[in-house]
Amino acid sequence: MLAISALASGVVCDNILSTIGFTNCGPNEAIQVQRVDIAYNHGNKTITFDVEGTSTKVQNVTAELRVTAYGNEIYANTFDPCHRSTFVSQLCPVPEGTFGARGVQEIPAEFADMVPNIAFQVPDIAAQATLKLNSKEDGGESVACIQSRVTNGKTTDLAVVSYVACGVAGLALIATGVSALGAVLSGGGAAAGGGTPSPSFTETVGWFQGMAMNGMLSVNYPPVYRSFTKNFAFSTGLLPWSQLQQGIDDFRGATGGDLTKDSFELLRKTTLVFPDESTSQSSEGFMGAKRALQDFSVLLARQIETSVGGEGGGSGGSDDLTKTVEGIQAYVEQLSVPQSNTFMTVLLIVAIVVAAIVVSILLVKVVLEFWALFGSFPQSLAGFREHYWGSIARAITSLILLLYGVWVLYCVFQFTHGDSWAAKTLAGVTLAIFTGILAFFTWKIWSTARKLKQAEGDPSGLYEKKEIWVKYSLFYDSYKKDYWWLFVPVILYMFAKGCIIAAGNGHGLVQASGQLIVEALLLGLLLWKKPFERRSGNIIHIVIQVVRVLSVACILVFVEQFGIRQTTQTITGVVLIAVQSALTGILAILIIWNAVEACCKTNPHRKRRKEMEKMQRDMDTLTPLDARNSLLLDRKDPELGPNGETTFSMASTVEKRQSIKARSATPDVYDKAAAATYNSYRHKNSTSNGSNGSYRALTTQGAPMYGHQRDQSRENLVSGAAPVGQDLERQPTLPNVGSGGWDSSYDNGGAGYSGYRQYRGF
Incomplete structure (x- = not known):
C-alpha cells in the first residue's frame, strides 16, 4: 500500500x-x-x-x-x-x-x-x-x-519505497526479536529468533531478497518492473556508495583486476543498454x-x-x-556497482554489520558490569552477562542463515565474472566458512536428535531441554516437534536458488525454469507437511511460496525465446508489482498484529518447556506423605470393563516419564527407608549372632526381586511392608515380599538392594 x-x-x-x-x-x-x-x-x-x-x-x-x-x-x-x-x-x-x-x-x-x-x-x-x-x-x-x-x-524506482521496505524489516526485527538484540533481551533463555510468530524478521527479509533476486535474471524485463526490483537491493547487501567502490577499485587494481575494462569511474561515464534497447x-x-x-x-x-x-x-x-548489459550485471550496475566489485561490496557491508553486532553486544555487557557494581540489574539479564559470547555467536549464525542464499549467488558470480585473484580467494574462503558453519550445526542437531531418540524414544528434548534449545533453536524454533529437520531442505533450497541464478547468468530460460522447479518443490513440501507450529505460520508461508511460484512463472513471459509482445510483458510486470506490493503490505500488517499478540501469548514451545521445568521443581519437593508422591503418579485408576467388571489402567506414558525423571533427580523416600532398615538390621545382627530373626528378611527364596512380577502394583509393595519396630526407634522396614534368611548378596556389595532399586525403575 x-x-x-x-x-x-x-x-x-x-x-x-x-x-x-x-x-x-x-x-x-x-x-x-x-x-x-x-x-x-x-x-x-x-x-x-x-x-x-x-x-x-x-x-x-x-x-x-x-x-x-x-x-x-x-x-x-x-x-x-x-x-x-x-x-x-x-x-x-x-x-x-x-x-x-x-x-x-x-x-x-x-x-x-x-x-x-x-x-x-x-x-x-x-x-x-x-x-x-x-x-x-x-x-x-x-x-x-x-x-x-x-x-x-x-x-517505480523510488527512494521512499526502499525506506518503507527497510522500515518494515526493522519493525519485524523489533517485533519478533530475530536479532542479537532479541537474544540479549531474552537473557539467554532463548536463541535469537526463538519461537517468533510468522512473519519473522528472517522471513520478511527473505521475501525482499526474493523480489530483488527476481530482478537479476537475464530476461527482457519491462522498465516498470526492472525499476521496481531495484528498491529491494538493500536486502541483498547492495548499496550505492561511491567511496566504497573507489576503495574496492584500488584493491582490485593491486590484486590483478583490470580497471580499464570495469571500474567505478568507467561506469560513471557509461550508458547501460538493456535487452529491450532501453537505456538507464x-x-x-x-x-x-x-x-x-x-x-x-x-x-x-x-x-x-x-x-x-x-x-x-x-x-x-x-x-x-x-x-x-543483462542479468546480474544489469541489476548491480544500475546501483553504480561494477560487476567485478559486486562480491567485495557485499562482503564489506556484511563485515560492517557483523562489527556493529559485536560492538553492540559488548557495549551491553559493559553496561551490565557497571550496573552490577552500583546496583542490581534484572535477573533476566544475568544469563546474558555470563554467556555474552554465546549471544554473539547466535547473532552471527542468524546473519549467516539469513544471507546464505544471496551469498552463494555472489560468490559463484565472483568466480565466473571477477578479475581479482584476491577477491576470488575471499569468495571461496567465506563460502566455505558459511557452508561449514551451517553443516556443523546440521550435524550437531541431527546427532543430538538421534541420541535423544535412543534415550527417550523421541527427539522432543530439542524443544524441552533448555540447554539444547538455547544452542540450536534458531534453526527449528518455528517448526512442530516432528518436523524439526525441515531447516535442512530450506538451506538446500537457498543454496540451489543462488547457484541457478549465478551459474545460469546470461541464460534467462535456464534461470527461470530452474528457479521455478526449486520454488515448486518447496511449495510441495510445505503443502504436504504443514510443518509450522502455529496454524497462522503455515498459512503465511504457503501464501508467500505460492506468490513466489507465480512470480517465477510470470517471469517466463519475459524470456526472449518465447517472443511475447512487449505490451503483454508490461501488463505482466504491472500485475507482478501489484501482487508483490499487496503481499508486502499484508506482511507489514501481520507484523504489527503479531507484535501486539506477543504481549498476550507465549511461544508454545517455550510454554511447554517452562511447564516441565516447574513440574520437575515440584517433584524435587516431594515428602513421604505428599499427595504428589511418585508412587501415586503411576497408580492404576479404576475403570468399568466391557462386561461390567472393574479394571485398572496405568497412568499415561507422559506421567510415567515425568515421574521417572523426577525420581531419578531425587532419591525416593522409600529407598531411603529401605536403606535405613537394612543398616539398622545389620547393626543388631552383628551384636547378637543368635538372633532368631524377629524381623523378616529379604531373600531370594521369596518373591522375585524384580523383572518377573511387574504386574504386581507398587501399592501392594507398600501395603506389604512390615510394621515399624519399637527397638529400631521407629525406623521403616523393607517390604515383606518373601520368607527366609538374608540374601548373601547383601553382604557382597548390596546387590540385592541394587536389584530392589532396579525394580523400582532406577
Whole structure:
C-alpha cells in the first residue's frame, strides 16, 4: 500500500514528457551530438529543447523521426530542415564544427492531441524516440543517429519505497526479536529468533531478497518492473556508495583486476543498454549520453537560439560509452556497482554489520558490569552477562542463515565474472566458512536428535531441554516437534536458488525454469507437511511460496525465446508489482498484529518447556506423605470393563516419564527407608549372632526381586511392608515380599538392594 501511495504522489505533477539522455546509435557518423534535452509540457502544449553537436563538414540533410511505445511504432515522420514549413536554420545546412540550438516552441493542437493521456500516468513508460539524419548528397546515407527513451517523470524506482521496505524489516526485527538484540533481551533463555510468530524478521527479509533476486535474471524485463526490483537491493547487501567502490577499485587494481575494462569511474561515464534497447543511468547520476527526442518537430521553431563554433558543454561527449548489459550485471550496475566489485561490496557491508553486532553486544555487557557494581540489574539479564559470547555467536549464525542464499549467488558470480585473484580467494574462503558453519550445526542437531531418540524414544528434548534449545533453536524454533529437520531442505533450497541464478547468468530460460522447479518443490513440501507450529505460520508461508511460484512463472513471459509482445510483458510486470506490493503490505500488517499478540501469548514451545521445568521443581519437593508422591503418579485408576467388571489402567506414558525423571533427580523416600532398615538390621545382627530373626528378611527364596512380577502394583509393595519396630526407634522396614534368611548378596556389595532399586525403575 505504501508503494502504491508513493507511485500515486507523482500524479499531481504536470503532464510532462522528457528525455533524460541519449545514445549515438550509428557507427562513425559525420555528425556527433553531445546534448539533447527535450521536454514536452502537455498542459501548455509547448516544447523546451537544448541540442548541441559537432560536424566534420557542411552537409545538407533530411531528418527521419520514429517514436515507439511498448514495442509498437506510434509516430514516424521524415522532414526537410530546409523546407519552409519545417525550417531549422542550424540544420540547413548542418555547419562544420560545433553547433547548438535551444528554445521554446508551441506545438499545434493536431500534434498535441496525438499523445495519449496514459503516457503521463504509467510509471516507467517503455517509449523510445530515434532520430536519423540522412545526407542528400550521398544517396541518403546516414550521417547521424541518436536514440532516447522518453520518460514522464514517474517511476517505480523510488527512494521512499526502499525506506518503507527497510522500515518494515526493522519493525519485524523489533517485533519478533530475530536479532542479537532479541537474544540479549531474552537473557539467554532463548536463541535469537526463538519461537517468533510468522512473519519473522528472517522471513520478511527473505521475501525482499526474493523480489530483488527476481530482478537479476537475464530476461527482457519491462522498465516498470526492472525499476521496481531495484528498491529491494538493500536486502541483498547492495548499496550505492561511491567511496566504497573507489576503495574496492584500488584493491582490485593491486590484486590483478583490470580497471580499464570495469571500474567505478568507467561506469560513471557509461550508458547501460538493456535487452529491450532501453537505456538507464546509475543511481549516482553520473552517466553521460542517453536517449534522444520526444518529437524532433520541435526544431521547426521560430523562437530558436542558435550558435556555431561553441564549446559544446553537453551532457554527453566523445568520452561517453555505451554498454549492453543483462542479468546480474544489469541489476548491480544500475546501483553504480561494477560487476567485478559486486562480491567485495557485499562482503564489506556484511563485515560492517557483523562489527556493529559485536560492538553492540559488548557495549551491553559493559553496561551490565557497571550496573552490577552500583546496583542490581534484572535477573533476566544475568544469563546474558555470563554467556555474552554465546549471544554473539547466535547473532552471527542468524546473519549467516539469513544471507546464505544471496551469498552463494555472489560468490559463484565472483568466480565466473571477477578479475581479482584476491577477491576470488575471499569468495571461496567465506563460502566455505558459511557452508561449514551451517553443516556443523546440521550435524550437531541431527546427532543430538538421534541420541535423544535412543534415550527417550523421541527427539522432543530439542524443544524441552533448555540447554539444547538455547544452542540450536534458531534453526527449528518455528517448526512442530516432528518436523524439526525441515531447516535442512530450506538451506538446500537457498543454496540451489543462488547457484541457478549465478551459474545460469546470461541464460534467462535456464534461470527461470530452474528457479521455478526449486520454488515448486518447496511449495510441495510445505503443502504436504504443514510443518509450522502455529496454524497462522503455515498459512503465511504457503501464501508467500505460492506468490513466489507465480512470480517465477510470470517471469517466463519475459524470456526472449518465447517472443511475447512487449505490451503483454508490461501488463505482466504491472500485475507482478501489484501482487508483490499487496503481499508486502499484508506482511507489514501481520507484523504489527503479531507484535501486539506477543504481549498476550507465549511461544508454545517455550510454554511447554517452562511447564516441565516447574513440574520437575515440584517433584524435587516431594515428602513421604505428599499427595504428589511418585508412587501415586503411576497408580492404576479404576475403570468399568466391557462386561461390567472393574479394571485398572496405568497412568499415561507422559506421567510415567515425568515421574521417572523426577525420581531419578531425587532419591525416593522409600529407598531411603529401605536403606535405613537394612543398616539398622545389620547393626543388631552383628551384636547378637543368635538372633532368631524377629524381623523378616529379604531373600531370594521369596518373591522375585524384580523383572518377573511387574504386574504386581507398587501399592501392594507398600501395603506389604512390615510394621515399624519399637527397638529400631521407629525406623521403616523393607517390604515383606518373601520368607527366609538374608540374601548373601547383601553382604557382597548390596546387590540385592541394587536389584530392589532396579525394580523400582532406577
